[in-house]
Each structure stands twice: as C-alpha cells, then as structure tokens.
Amino acid sequence: MKLDRALLLHLGLLAALLAFHFAAPAYHHTNIARIMVLAIYAMGYNIAFGYTGLLSLGHALFFGAGLYAAGLLAYHAEGTAGTGLIAGLAAGGLVAFALGLFALRTAGVAFMIVTLMFAQAGYLTVLYFGSYTRGDEGIVIPRAGRMLGSLDLSDDNTRYLVAFALFAAALLVNLWLARSPRGRIMVAMRENEERSRMLGYNPFTVKLAALTISGLYSGLSGAAYALMFGYAGASLASVQYSILPLLYVLLGGAGTVIGPFLGALLMFYLIDYASSVTDAHQFVTGAALVLLILFAPKGILGTLRERGLRWLP
Amino acid sequence: MDFGPFLLLALMEGLVTAAVLALTASGLSLVFGIMRVVNVAHGAFFMLGAVLAWFVSQWVPGPPALSFAVALVLCPLIVGAIAAAADTAVLKRLNYEPEATIVATIGLLYILEQAALSFFGPDARPVPAPLNFRIQLPWFGYSGYKLAVVAAAALVLLAVWLILRHTRAGLIMRATQIDRDTARAFGINVDRVYAGVFAMGAGLAAIAAVLIVPIQQAHYLMGGDPLLLSFIVVIIGGLGSLRGTLVAALVIGLSDGVISTFFAPTLAKIVATLAVALILVLRPQGLFGKRAA
Numbered sequence: 001m002k003l004d005r006a007l008l009l010h011l012g013l014l015a016a017l018l019a020f021h022f023a024a025p026a027y028h029h030t031n032i033a034r035i036m037v038l039a040i041y042a043m044g045y046n047i048a049f050g051y052t053g054l055l056s057l058g059h060a061l062f063f064g065a066g067l068y069a070a071g072l073l074a075y076h077a078e079g080t081a082g083t084g085l086i087a088g089l090a091a092g093g094l095v096a097f098a099l100g101l102f103a104l105r106t107a108g109v110a111f112m113i114v115t116l117m118f119a120q121a122g123y124l125t126v127l128y129f130g131s132y133t134r135g136d137e138g139i140v141i142p143r144a145g146r147m148l149g150s151l152d153l154s155d156d157n158t159r160y161l162v163a164f165a166l167f168a169a170a171l172l173v174n175l176w177l178a179r180s181p182r183g184r185i186m187v188a189m190r191e192n193e194e195r196s197r198m199l200g201y202n203p204f205t206v207k208l209a210a211l212t213i214s215g216l217y218s219g220l221s222g223a224a225y226a227l228m229f230g231y232a233g234a235s236l237a238s239v240q241y242s243i244l245p246l247l248y249v250l251l252g253g254a255g256t257v258i259g260p261f262l263g264a265l266l267m268f269y270l271i272d273y274a275s276s277v278t279d280a281h282q283f284v285t286g287a288a289l290v291l292l293i294l295f296a297p298k299g300i301l302g303t304l305r306e307r308g309l310r311w312l313p
Numbered sequence: 314m315d316f317g318p319f320l321l322l323a324l325m326e327g328l329v330t331a332a333v334l335a336l337t338a339s340g341l342s343l344v345f346g347i348m349r350v351v352n353v354a355h356g357a358f359f360m361l362g363a364v365l366a367w368f369v370s371q372w373v374p375g376p377p378a379l380s381f382a383v384a385l386v387l388c389p390l391i392v393g394a395i396a397a398a399a400d401t402a403v404l405k406r407l408n409y410e411p412e413a414t415i416v417a418t419i420g421l422l423y424i425l426e427q428a429a430l431s432f433f434g435p436d437a438r439p440v441p442a443p444l445n446f447r448i449q450l451p452w453f454g455y456s457g458y459k460l461a462v463v464a465a466a467a468l469v470l471l472a473v474w475l476i477l478r479h480t481r482a483g484l485i486m487r488a489t490q491i492d493r494d495t496a497r498a499f500g501i502n503v504d505r506v507y508a509g510v511f512a513m514g515a516g517l518a519a520i521a522a523v524l525i526v527p528i529q530q531a532h533y534l535m536g537g538d539p540l541l542l543s544f545i546v547v548i549i550g551g552l553g554s555l556r557g558t559l560v561a562a563l564v565i566g567l568s569d570g571v572i573s574t575f576f577a578p579t580l581a582k583i584v585a586t587l588a589v590a591l592i593l594v595l596r597p598q599g600l601f602g603k604r605a606a
Contacts, residue, residue, distance in 0.1 A: 055412050102594045109351055109411045110593050113544065117590040120541060124583045243419055250416070280431055286423025290403055293416045 006313050010175055013258060014168050021160050031272070033160045035264050036167040037224045038248070042260030043174050044092075044217025045245035050254035051183060052210040053190030054104075057242050058115030061099065061122040062215040064237030065091040066222025068126065068133065071232030074145025076132065081148035081227045085220065092219015093212050100211040104204060119242055126234045138233025146227050159228050166224055167261075170217060175257050177213070178313045186210050187255070218245075247285065250292045253301030257313050262300060318452035320571070327570020329459045329528070332466035333521045335562035337539050338546040339473060340517030342558040345547065347490040347510045350409055353418040355518055356540025357425035358396060362388045362519025363440075363531040364433045370440045381443035381527070388523050389516035395425075396515035397508040404511070405504060422536075429533035437535075442527035462524045469520055470559065477555070486510060541582070542569075545589045 020032060041063055048054040066088030073079030073087055103114045127135045146153040153159050177183045185206055188196040193203050226232040235241075245260070252263025267288065274284040296303055305312045341355045366384040373380035399421055407413040444461060447454040477483040488496045489506045497503050518539070529535070546565050550557030565585065572581035 055415075057415075102591070105594050109415070112412070112415055113351065113548065114590045114593050117544070117586045117593070121583050121586040121590070124579055124586065128577070128579045128583060246416070280427050282423045282427040282430070286420040286425075286427065289420030289423065290417050293413050293420070294403060294406060297413065 004311075006179075006311055007175070009312075010171060010257065013261070014164075014171065017164055017167070021157075021164065026156070029156060029160060031268065032265075033156075033163040033228065035261075035268050036163045037221055037228060038244070038268070039261040039264040040167055040170045040224065041218050041221035042245040042248040042252075042264050043170055043257075044214045044221065046249045046254060046256075046260045047174065047177070047186075047217065048211050048214035049246065050249055050256070050259070051178065051190065052186040052207055054207060054211060054214075055112055055246075056115040056211075057112045057239075057246075058099070058117075058119030058122075059214070059218055059245055060237050060239060060241035061115075061119040062092045062096050062218035063222040063225075063241055064119075064122060064126065065095040065215075066219030066224075067226045067232045067236055068222075069219070070223035071139055071141055071226040072132065074141045074227070075139045075232075079145060081146055081151075081153055084145065084227050085148075085223050088223020088226075089216055089220045092222065093216040096215020096218070097208065097212045099215075100208045104207050104211065116239070116242070119237075119239065123234060123237050123239070126237050133232075133234065136234050138231055138235075141226060141230045141232065146230060148227075153228050154230060163224065163228060166220065170220070171257065171261070175313060178257055182206075182209075190255075243285075243289075247289060247292075250297070250299055251288065253299030253303070253305070256299075256301040256305065259299055259301045266300075315452075318450075319574070321450075322453060322455075323571045323574035324567060325455060325459070325570075326574065327567035328463055329566075330569055331563045331566020332463040333525045334539070334542055334546055334566050335559050336466050336469060336521035336524070337518050338543040338550075338558050338562050339470060339555060340514035340521075341543045342547045342550070342555055343473075343517070344511055344514035346555070347486055348409060348507050349411065350404060350414050350511070351411065351418070352511075352514065353415055353540070354399075354421040354425060355514070355543060356536030356538075357422045358392050358515035358536075359518040359522045359539045360429060360531075360533060360536035361392050361395070361425060362522030363526040363529075363535060364429050364533065365391055365519070366523045366526045367433070367438050367440050367531040377441035378443040381440075381523075384440075384523050385520065389519040392519035393512035393516035397512040400508045400511040401504075405507070409507075426533055426536070433531070433533055435533065437530040437532040439530050440526045456528075458527060462528070465524055466521070469517070473517070474555070482509075541586070545585050548589050548593055 017032070017036070021029070024032065041059075044062070045056075045059050048056055048059075069087040069091035070079070070084030073084055079087070099115070099118055103111055103118065106114050126133050133139065143152070143154055148162060151158045151162065153162060185196065185201055188201070189203055189206050197203055222236075225236070248263035248267055249260050250263070251267055252259030252261065270288070271281050271284055275281045292299070298306065301312060337355070337359055341352060344350055344352050344355075365388040369384040369387060370377070370380045373383050403417050403421070404414050407417060442458045444458055446457040448457050448460065477486060485496070485501055485506060488499070489501060489503055493503050521539070542565065546561040547558055549565070550559070550561035569581055569585070572584070
C-alpha cells in the first residue's frame with residue numbers, strides 16, 4: 001500500500017487513539033474502548049450497506065451470534081477470550097453466509113424485511129433457550145473466561161489496548177478492501193447491478209462475499225463486546241442493535257472507511273450528553289435518524305467527499 | 314376440561330387475535346398497496362391509540378361505555394392527524410424512496426415511543442371495558458366484550474372495503490395506486506391522497522388498539538408484537554392485497570391462538586417469523602399477491 005494522504009489520515013487516527021490511551025480521563029477512556037468495539041460492528045455494517053448497497057435490518061443477528069458464541073463458550077465450556085474471539089468471528093461469518101444464501105435472493109424492501117424477520121427469529125430463539133442464555137437477564141461472563149493468554153480483559157488498560165488492536169486491524173483491512181479491485185466491484189454492485197453483471201461479475205457471489213465479510217466484522221465485534229464488558233444479554237441481540245450501526249454509518253458517512261467510527265463516536269457522546277440533560281435519549285436516536293435521512297443522507301464524510309475531499313476512501 | 318372445549322376456547326381466543334390483527338394489518342397493507350411505503354412506525358401508531366384511549370378514559374367522566382365511545386372516535390382521528398403530519402413533513406420530502414422511508418419511519422417509531430414513555434410512563438395501565446357480561450357456554454363462560462371486539466372489527470373492515478370499492482374517495486385511492494402520474498394528470502391531488510391514506514392506515518391501527526386495550530392494558534412498548542404479526546400477515550397475504558391480508562390474519566390469528574394455548578407463545582412466533590422469511594425468499598409476491606409487473 002502506497003503511503004499517500006488517505007493512508008496517512010487513517011494512520012493518524014490510529015496514532016491519536018493510541019495517544020489518547022495515555023492522556024485520557026478514566027470515564028472517556030472506557031467510553032472510547034466501547035466506541036472502538038462498536039465501530040468495528042459499524043464498519044462491518046458499512047461494508048454491506050455503504051459499499052455494496054445492501055440495506056440490512058438484521059445485523060443484530062451477526063452481532064448476537066458473535067456475542068453468544070463467546071459468551072456461551074466462556075460461561076458453559078470454560079472457554080477463554082482467545083477461543084471466544086475466534087468463535088465469535090467464525091459464528092458471525094457463518095451465520096451471515098447462511099443468511100445470505102437465502103436473503104440475497106431478494107433485494108430492496110424485501111431484503112430489508114427478510115433480514116429483519118430472521119434477526120427477530122434469532123432474538124426470539126435466544127429467549128426460547130432461556131435456560132442456557134438466561135434470556136433478558138443475560139449471562140455474566142466469569143473472570144477466567146475473559147483472559148486473553150495472560151492479558152486480563154476486565155482490566156481497564158488492557159481492555160483499551162486490545163480494543164485498539166482489534167479496531168486498528170479492522171480499520172486497515174477495511175481500508176485495503178475499499179481500495180482493492182474487489183472493493184471497487186462491490187461499489188459497482190451498489191451503483192448499477194445490471195451493468196456489473198453485463199461486465200461479467202456475478203452479483204450474487206459478490207454480494208454474498210460482502211455480506212460474509214460484514215458478518216465476520218459483526219461477529220468479532222459481538223465477541224469482543226461480550227468479553228470486554230463481561231456480559232451477554234438478549235437485549236444486545238434485539239432489533240435496536242440492528243438499527244444502531246445503520247445510525248452510526250448514516251451519521252458518519254456511508255461508504256467511507258472512517259465514517260462508521262466517526263458516527264459511533266458522535267452518536268455515543270450525543271446520547272451520553274442527552275441522557276445527562278433529559279431522560280428522552282430515544283428521542284435523540286429517532287430525531288437523528290429522521291434529520292439525517294432528510295437533510296444529510298450521505299453523512300458527514302460523504303458530504304465532505306462531495307465538497308472537495310474526493311480522495312477519501 | 315376436555316380436549317374439545319379446550320380447542321374451542323383456543324379457537325375463540327385466536328378469533329379475537331385474528332380480528333384485531335386483521336384491522337392492524339389492513340392499515341399496513343393499505344399504506345403499502347397505495348403508497349408503496351413499508352411503515353415500520355405502524356406498531357407505534359397502534360400503541361399511540363391504546364395510550365390515548367387510557368388518557369380519554371381518565372378525562373371523560375361517566376360510565377366506561379361513554380368514555381370508550383369517545384375514545385373510539387377521538388383516538389383514530391388524533392393518530393391519523395399525527396400520521397398525516399409525519400407524511401407531509403418527512404415522507405413526502407423523501408419522494409417516497411423505499412429505503413429512505415423505512416429509515417425515516419424507524420426514526421418516527423423511536424420518537425413516538427419516547428413520547429409515550431415521557432408522557433404516559435413506563436407502567437402498563439388498564440382501561441375499563443365498556444360492557445361487562447359473560448356468555449355462559451356449557452363448558453365455560455366467555456367474555457362478551459371479546460366477542461363484541463370481533464364484531465366491531467368485522468364492521469370496520471366492511472366499512473373500509475365499502476369505502477375502497479364504492480365511493481369516490483376509494484376510486485381516487487385505487488387510481489393513485491395503479492398509476493400515480495396518470496392520476497395526477499387527471500387532476501387528482503396525489504399528495505393529499507397519500508397523506509389521507511397514511512392517516513387512514515394509522516387510524517385503523519388506532520381503532521384496533523382501542524378495541525383491544527380493555528383486554529390487554531396500555532403500555533408504551535406494546536406496539537412491537539402487532540407490528541411483527543402485521544408484517545407476517547401482510548407478507549403471507551401478499552403485499553398490498555387486502556383480501557389476502559384478511560385470509561392471512563385469520564390463519565395466523567387462529568393458529569397463534571392454538572399454538573400459544575397448547576405450546577409456548579415464543580415458539581409460535583419463531584415458527585411464524587421463519588416461515589414468513591422463507592415465503593418472501595421463495596415467493597416474493599406472497600401467496601395471494603399478483604406478480605409484480
């Protein structure tokens with residue numbers, strides 16, 4: 001990868017986040033760790049929605065698959081964080097691949113409803129097997145299950161650095177993907193599926209691959225979330241968690257590499273701030289969705305890219 | 314109780330579910346059929362109807378029957394007005410672009426739920442039933458009100474059908490559904506038709522909610538299940554087909570009553586959701602819908 005301004009921008013962001021580790025007040029330190037994990041999820045969502053044009057309303061299924069793969073392993077089978085992360089990654093990717101085989105036969109509105117339905121079925125399944133998952137109450141992951149080798153993920157500093165490492169890897173892979181020929185083909189599917197088909201690309205396989213990569217990201221994020229914050233509950237697999245990454249990506253800018261992180265960061269602090277002023281933080285989420293889709297459907301970075309920063313990947 | 318009467322009870326419960334579901338889902342189906350808008354906020358309109366019915370029951374003095382009658386008229390009007398306002402302020406400006414409208418109605422759902430939480434509170438609250446008599450069958454007594462709900466729902470649906478088929482407004486709606494550009498060329502104000510249809514769809518959900526609230530209690534999160542079930546019904550019945558919606562509501566309502574009585578309700582919902590997702594994948598136009606041109 002050539003060292004140009006796009007790469008420099010992303011390395012700069014990573015350097016800033018690393019520097020933040022040493023300078024941050026404890027409260028924001030924990031917040032940023034959480035935001036980085038959620039940003040991995042949003043990046044995965046962006047690969048499907050922003051780049052490939054697959055508007056899914058069921059990504060909580062992939063996030064939940066990762067969350068429960070790691071959570072249940074640690075809780076019932078004395079798994080550790082290492083196996084948990086790998087299991088989460090695999091679970092997210094597998095579920096996304098299997099769902100894609102069915103759901104990608106539909107497009108547009110039908111795709112949105114099918115993904116929503118499957119995710120709802122997944123959520124209800126978590127509740128149905130309440131004797132293993134403890135349903136809404138959720139499982140608290142024992143400390144032994146949160147050890148990554150000799151690293152203790154319940155420790156604040158370790159947690160931040162591990163979250164940072166995962167985030168950095170996810171961001172760089174995303175950047176590489178966005179600039180690779182495969183990334184271009186994904187964008188071609190979003191822009192004009194019929195024309196890409198005419199050029200000899202198979203839309204189904206390209207979309208299935210994109211959805212699977214998206215699932216890998218979501219599963220990894222879910223597993224990391226469970227292990228770092230020690231909790232896996234059904235609410236984390238509910239429809240709210242399908243909407244969150246959509247909101248982050250819309251705010252930051254769909255089809256940009258940094259957009260999901262930026263969206264997660266701003267939305268997290270916006271809701272955090274709103275909760276300190278009023279109880280009505282759901283109102284903020286709703287209003288943000290409506291205002292974004294009305295006035296800035298391309299999000300912050302998408303708008304910037306239109307206004308001159310054409311090199312933003 | 315023997316199996317026979319038990320099954321009868323399950324079927325009667327299912328019939329009540331089916332009646333309310335048919336009302337709610339026909340609203341969703343109407344909006345999709347005419348406007349091509351998938352309204353995720355439909356469950357929130359349902360909830361709003363129930364919550365408003367509780368407020369009316371607090372404010373209107375006198376016997377429960379009086380306040381219930383007031384609620385039955387007032388709530389759909391208020392909810393319809395809110396829906397029409399949302400349509401004009403948001404959906405119209407998005408040009409009814411399908412994906413954008415779904416995101417916008419998700420936003421609307423959050424806003425309405427928050428409004429209910431802020432003004433109504435997190436508790437479930439009962440609304441008294443307007444009539445209180447039991448019908449004594451040989452094996453068990455059954456609430457007369459529940460049977461009244463079924464009758465009322467049937468009447469409202471009949472009215473909707475008559476409006477659509479035999480009035481000028483219905484003719485205009487159907488014309489807009491078939492070809493909105495030609496309708497506009499004939500001087501139909503499509504914007505007003507859309508606002509009206511969106512209001513009518515929300516109003517139907519509100520009527521369903523007012524009818525069910527004496528049985529179920531009002532709660533700010535009660536819109537989730539009706540939304541999910543309406544989606545299921547509308548998809549099985551064929552998106553936009555009103556007759557299909559009615560048949561599907563009967564099938565889903567009755568089977569929901571039976572499965573929930575004899576097995577676990579959660580299992581019933583899992584099976585229904587998966588079935589629907591597969592129907593959409595294999596037969597995207599639904600069972601009754603016409604193949605899209």
